[in-house]
Structure formats: C-alpha cells, structure tokens
Amino acid sequence: MIEFLHTISRIIEDLPSVTMTLLGGFGKSIEIFLITLVLSLPLGLVITFGSMSKIKPIKWLFKTFVWIIRGTPLMLQIIVVFYGPGLLWDANALPRLTAVLIAFVINYSAYFSEIYRAGIESIPQGQYEAGQVLGMTKTQVFFKIVLFQVIKRIVPPMGNEIITLVKDTSLARIIAVEEIIMVAQRYISAKALIWPLFYSGAFYLLFCGILTLLFGYIEKKLNYYRG
Amino acid sequence: MAILEIKNLKKSFGKVEVLKDVSFEMNEGEVVSIIGSSGSGKTTFLRCINFLETADSGKIVCDGDVIFDGKSVKKMNAKEIREKQMKFGFVFQQFNLFPQYDVLTNVTLAPKLLAKERPDFKKNKAAIYAEIEAKALDLLSQAGLSDKINNYPCQLSGGQQQRVAIVRALALEPKIMLFDEPTSALDPELTNEVLKIIKFLADDDMTMIIVTHEMQFAKNISDRIVFMDKGVVAETGTPEEIFGNPKTERLQHFLSNTKL
Numbered sequence: 277m278i279e280f281l282h283t284i285s286r287i288i289e290d291l292p293s294v295t296m297t298l299l300g301g302f303g304k305s306i307e308i309f310l311i312t313l314v315l316s317l318p319l320g321l322v323i324t325f326g327s328m329s330k331i332k333p334i335k336w337l338f339k340t341f342v343w344i345i346r347g348t349p350l351m352l353q354i355i356v357v358f359y360g361p362g363l364l365w366d367a368n369a370l371p372r373l374t375a376v377l378i379a380f381v382i383n384y385s386a387y388f389s390e391i392y393r394a395g396i397e398s399i400p401q402g403q404y405e406a407g408q409v410l411g412m413t414k415t416q417v418f419f420k421i422v423l424f425q426v427i428k429r430i431v432p433p434m435g436n437e438i439i440t441l442v443k444d445t446s447l448a449r450i451i452a453v454e455e456i457i458m459v460a461q462r463y464i465s466a467k468a469l470i471w472p473l474f475y476s477g478a479f480y481l482l483f484c485g486i487l488t489l490l491f492g493y494i495e496k497k498l499n500y501y502r503g
Numbered sequence: 504m505a506i507l508e509i510k511n512l513k514k515s516f517g518k519v520e521v522l523k524d525v526s527f528e529m530n531e532g533e534v535v536s537i538i539g540s541s542g543s544g545k546t547t548f549l550r551c552i553n554f555l556e557t558a559d560s561g562k563i564v565c566d567g568d569v570i571f572d573g574k575s576v577k578k579m580n581a582k583e584i585r586e587k588q589m590k591f592g593f594v595f596q597q598f599n600l601f602p603q604y605d606v607l608t609n610v611t612l613a614p615k616l617l618a619k620e621r622p623d624f625k626k627n628k629a630a631i632y633a634e635i636e637a638k639a640l641d642l643l644s645q646a647g648l649s650d651k652i653n654n655y656p657c658q659l660s661g662g663q664q665q666r667v668a669i670v671r672a673l674a675l676e677p678k679i680m681l682f683d684e685p686t687s688a689l690d691p692e693l694t695n696e697v698l699k700i701i702k703f704l705a706d707d708d709m710t711m712i713i714v715t716h717e718m719q720f721a722k723n724i725s726d727r728i729v730f731m732d733k734g735v736v737a738e739t740g741t742p743e744e745i746f747g748n749p750k751t752e753r754l755q756h757f758l759s760n761t762k763l
Contacts, residue, residue, distance in 0.1 A: 400597075400599075402595060402597050402599035403599060403601070405555055405593075405595070405599065406595065406599035406600075406601070407613075408555070408585075408588065409553060409555065409588055409591070409592075409593040409672075410612075410613035410671065410672075410675060411585055411588060411589045411613055411616075411617055411675060412613060412616060413581065413585065414581065416616055420612065420616070421601050424603045425602065425603060428603070500655070501602050501603055501655045501656070501657050502602065502657040503602035503656065503657055
C-alpha cells in the first residue's frame with residue numbers, strides 16, 4: 277500500500293514535466309496530421325478524377341496506384357520513401373519529416389479518393405442532366421451542384437478516415453521522427469517509466485474527441501436539407 | 504415555317520433500336536402531346552431533341568438552325584451543344600431540383616451563371632442580378648409559389664417541386680418547352696396543379712411537346728397528338744382524330760387499354 281502511494285506521488289511529481297515533453301511530441305504529431313490533411317484533401321480529388329476518367333489507360337493507371345497504396349502497409353511506404361531513393365539512385369536521403377509527409381500524403385490521398393468517388397457516384401444522374409439542360413457547363417455543374425451534395429454525403433466516412441489519420445501519425449517513429457509515442461517511449465529506457473507511454477493515449481483521445489465534436493457539428497450544419 | 508423539324512431520327516442503345524426513323528414537325532405556339540406505351544421511344548425521342556441523348560442519324564432543325572445532322576462528320580463540342588440545348592426548356596419526371604438550394608436560388612442559379620458571359624456583366628452585375636431575381640419572383644408568383652421562395656425542395660410537395668422545376672426552365676426563356684412525363688411521379692391529387700400550369704402556358708401560346716400518360720389532359724390541351732409505338736410514329740392527328748377515330752389497329756389497341 278505504501279509502495280503504491282509512493283508510486284502515485286512520484287507520478288504526480290513528474291506529471292508537469294512529462295506533460296510538457298509529451299506535448300512537444302504531440303505537436304509534431306499534429307504537424308504531420310495537419311500538413312497531410314491540407315495536401316491530401318485536394319490531391320485525393322485529382323486521383324478521383326483520374327480513376328473515374330473515361331480514357332481507359334488513365335483510369336487503369338490511377339486504379340493500379342490506389343491498389344498499391346491501399347494494398348501495402350503505410351509503415352512500409354514510409355520506409356520506402358525514406359530509404360528507397362538512396363538505395364535505388366544513390367540519392368541523398370530526404371529529411372525524415374519530409375519523407376513521412378510524402379508517404380502520408382500519398383497514402384491518404386488514395387483513401388480519400390475512394391471516399392470522394394463513392395460520394396460522386398451516389399449523386400443521381402438527374403442532377404447532372406438538370407444542370408446540363410439549364411445551360412451550365414460541366415465545371416459549373418460539378419462545383420455549383422454536385423460538389424456540395426457530395427460533401428454532405430461523405431462527412432461521416434471522412435470523419436472516420438481523418439480520425440484514423442490522427443493515430444496513424446504514430447507510424448512516423450519508424451524512421452525516428454519524434455512524435456509523441458517516440459518521445460513517451462524514451463522514458464522507458466531513460467528513466468524506467470512506462471506510464472508516460474500510457475499517458476500519451478490521453479492526448480490522442482482528447483484530440484479525437486474534439487474532432488468528433490467538430491464533425492458532428494458539420495454534419496448538423498449540413499442537415500438543413502434532405503436528399 | 505415550322506419551328507421544329509425532325510427528319511428520320513434514329514437511335515439505338517447497343518442492339519436495341521429505340522427510335523426507328525422518326526420524323527416530326529411542329530409550328531410555333533403549337534402544343535403536341537406524345538402518347539404511347541412504355542418502351543415505345545417517347546422519352547428517348549424527347550431526350551434526343553435537346554441532346555440529353557445524341558441521335559445516331561437524322562436531322563433536327565429548330566427555328567431555321569440545323570441543330571443536329573447525323574451526316575455531318577464534325578463532332579459538336581460541349582459549347583455548341585450547350586447553345587443548342589438553350590433553345591429548349593426541359594422538365595423531368597423526377598423534377599431534379601437542386602436540394603441544397605432554396606426555391607428562388609433553384610430558379611435563379613442558371614440565369615445568374617449565364618449572365619456572367621454577358622459582356623456588360625462586370626459593369627452592371629447588381630442590376631442584372633436584380634432583374635433576374637425580379638423575373639424569377641414574378642414567374643414563381645404566377646405559379647402560386649410566392650410563399651415558398653425560401654423553402655428547400657425537401658419541404659415541398661411533389662406538385663410544388665414540379666411547379667418550381669417548370670418555373671426554373673421558363674426562367675431561361677426557351678423557345679420550346681419539353682415535358683417528360685411531368686406528372687408520372689405525382690400522387691393523383693397533385694397532378695392537377697401541375698397540369699394547370701401547363702395549360703396556362705398553352706393558353707399563353709408557348710410551344711410545347713409533352714410526353715404524357717394523362718390521356719384526358721392530352722386530349723384537352725393538345726393541338727396535335729403523336730402516337731408512338733415500337734420506335735416509330737404510328738399515328739398522328741388532332742385529339743378528335745386520335746381519340747375519336749383511331750385509324751391504326753395499334754392505336755385502337757393502346758386506347759382500349761387506357762382509361763380516358
């Protein structure tokens with residue numbers, strides 16, 4: 277009992293400094309998260325258009341790309357981006373964070389593109405035809421009519437995928453990018469403390485909670501119409 | 504002179520020949536109803552007229568312009584097709600209103616986008632938009648929808664939605680209105696409010712082609728009736744001729760199976 281209280285009091289004692297250190301690591305996690313999100317959201321749309329192209333070779337090129345990216349682990353993709361160029365062309369290795377970001381952006385664009393495609397294909401043909409007979413161009417039909425309806429429909433799956441991205445940032449430690457898990461793990465070897473690793477979960481949990489609320493809010497905002 | 508002249512129109516989907524050599528002519532201000540059983544090619548015919556489908560061969564002349572010629576090798580680009588489509592207003596069976604926009608925006612969206620192509624748009628944007636909105640409001644009030652302008656389509660009945668769809672098409676001032684079974688998706692009690700508007704347009708000398716299953720309505724409103732069967736115009740004539748004295752066996756058979 278006394279031992280237990282002793283442990284607790286040590287944890288409380290260390291809590292402020294551990295929190296600050298983990299927060300530093302989580303800052304890196306959030307950085308990976310935000311940059312990946314900002315770049316892969318639009319890139320995903322480009323891949324969607326590619327994989328929905330009427331030109332067969334383009335369509336199959338993009339489909340194969342999506343197959344490879346979705347068919348292999350993200351961890352492996354990070355390793356390939358980081359070590360691949362050096363092994364293949366004797367090139368200088370990319371900065372670690374850059375390698376992670378490239379792998380993440382490519383990976384998440386592929387996943388987003390499939391969500392977009394599902395959304396776009398769920399819009400009834402009549403919406404396109406209505407736009408067309410009213411003299412709208414294809415671009416206008418897409419941006420003025422279809423896109424908004426697609427966004428409404430894909431909010432739930434996108435929320436899912438974006439929350440997964442938060443936690444996937446932990447994979448960056450495979451090439452020693454100092455995100456929160458890596459920082460927390462260091463306490464094991466340096467100070468023989470394992471609780472900071474468990475504690476790191478709270479950071480993810482809090483952040484994902486905020487995202488969940490945000491997506492709930494967006495969903496509610498878009499619910500002003502049915503259809 | 505005929506405002507719309509269609510010669511030898513043909514259209515197949517894969518191996519199925521949906522239109523086999525359809526010819527048709529109509530004058531300005533005329534109201535023509537197309538009747539016939541499902542699968543007779545009525546809807547495809549209507550969709551070929553304004554390029555929702557592209558016919559395989561034949562010729563369409565509208566208001567003196569050759570808008571389609573199956574013989575000419577030149578493929579029309581999107582812009583040309585768009586210009587030609589603008590001669591027609593199209594009303595769908597399923598309304599196809601834009602669910603995210605309110606009634607007024609549904610009507611003004613396309614005219615406002617088109618206005619951007621006007622050379623004086625930048626200078627007179629506010630005035631042009633005000634004019635478009637005033638016109639939309641006027642049309643909506645004529646359709647009895649003044650109190651619905653800020654409602655979303657999902658808040659309207661089917662009949663109200665279809666009336667909005669008709670106003671939306673009219674707002675672009677088409678030469679010819681095409682109706683593709685405008686009341687088929689409606690409950691019987693909502694059908695009349697839509698038919699009343701079409702009747703109002705007919706009295707206003709709007710040129711219209713109406714594909715319909717409402718025989719009584721077709722009889723009352725039309726100057727001429729076209730009976731299509733298996734991809735051809737099987738019989739055509741005034742409502743009195745078609746309903747009172749059907750000549751072909753196919754039409755007799757069709758009418759005997761249809762409630763007037």
